[in-house]
Amino acid sequence: MDDQIIWNSFLQGSKASFQMIYSKYYQNLYSYGMRKLNAPDMVRDCIQDLFVNLWSSRSKLSTTDNVRYYLLASLRNQIVRASVENGKWQKTALSSAENFEIQFNPETELIQKENLSQKAKMLITALDQLTPRQKEVLYLRYFEELSYEQIAELLDLTVKGVYKLNYRAIDALKSVLNISKSDLLLLLLVCKCELFR
Numbered sequence: 001m002d003d004q005i006i007w008n009s010f011l012q013g014s015k016a017s018f019q020m021i022y023s024k025y026y027q028n029l030y031s032y033g034m035r036k037l038n039a040p041d042m043v044r045d046c047i048q049d050l051f052v053n054l055w056s057s058r059s060k061l062s063t064t065d066n067v068r069y070y071l072l073a074s075l076r077n078q079i080v081r082a083s084v085e086n087g088k089w090q091k092t093a094l095s096s097a098e099n100f101e102i103q104f105n106p107e108t109e110l111i112q113k114e115n116l117s118q119k120a121k122m123l124i125t126a127l128d129q130l131t132p133r134q135k136e137v138l139y140l141r142y143f144e145e146l147s148y149e150q151i152a153e154l155l156d157l158t159v160k161g162v163y164k165l166n167y168r169a170i171d172a173l174k175s176v177l178n179i180s181k182s183d184l185l186l187l188l189l190v191c192k193c194e195l196f197r
Helices: 003-011 015-036 040-056 065-086 115-129 132-143 148-155 160-178 181-195
Strands: none
Touching: 003 015, 003 065, 003 115, 015 065, 040 065, 040 181, 065 148, 115 160, 115 181, 132 148, 132 160, 132 181, 148 160, 160 181
């Protein structure tokens, strides 16, 4: 069923649609939350609070053409609020001092396959050399498949700034890995499939 139909049904009070949204997006939200804030209990609490707030304020919410984007943006805001309340971040240092991690389980089948093993390990090492913002832009663009405009809005950047961060991140990874852009994008796609398997 189409996300917009499910969302609109949820807005009208359908518990089944609400559960479908939760089931469909929980893993994506948890994965994104853990990259923003490596605190499993706090991330789960933020996701729970997000869904409680969604249900209780559904009559005030509007339709959306991208449920995934709406939920990721809402979770990001929830994490920022919870982190400020818990003293994890200072309000003035929220933009550039944030952490963002992209890690893959080295025990996965992807790493075990001899052909991709070395490149995947090199990708993990190369990702560690990027800034947190670059990692977040790559994650949102290639793993969550958000548009540049959506990423800009989510991260409070200009679209040009997002393009620049993405370009620099891709360029840095190409250089470190010594592979073409198309091979790099293919490797990111394979890693994405493994990550959300």
